[in-house]
Amino acid sequence: MFEVSVEQTFAAGHALRNYKGKCENVHGHNFRVQVTIQGERLDETGMLVDFIDVKTLMRAVIERLDHQFLNDVAPFDEKNPSAEKYRRIFSRADE
Numbered sequence: 001m002f003e004v005s006v007e008q009t010f011a012a013g014h015a016l017r018n019y020k021g022k023c024e025n026v027h028g029h030n031f032r033v034q035v036t037i038q039g040e041r042l043d044e045t046g047m048l049v050d051f052i053d054v055k056t057l058m059r060a061v062i063e064r065l066d067h068q069f070l071n072d073v074a075p076f077d078e079k080n081p082s083a084e085k086y087r088r089i090f091s092r093a094d095e
Contacts, residue, residue, distance in 0.1 A: 002048045005036040006055055010062045014070040014081040026069070033058065033090055061089055 013028035035058060039048045064073060070081040079085055 003038045007034045010066040
């Protein structure tokens with residue numbers, strides 16, 4: 001089994017809806033996103049995946065989120081902007 005990880009960061013603000021505590025107020029984070037890809041085989045160049053391709057997919061998502069109030073950005077304008085929901089966006093970046 002082969003594994004490749006790529007990490008990038010972005011900054012954004014949000015407020016958790018229907019949450020009782022400090023996080024219901026507007027606040028910000030410096031987010032660190034790590035995408036890990038696993039596979040059984042390497043390609044003809046000896047790579048599992050090209051880092052440039054992974055970074056390009058990640059950048060497309062991060063550019064929409066970086067320095068934004070996430071509650072105003074789809075799908076968080078309707079769904080609670082939780083860490084679990086962020087994961088879903090990055091796991092579907094290539095769809």
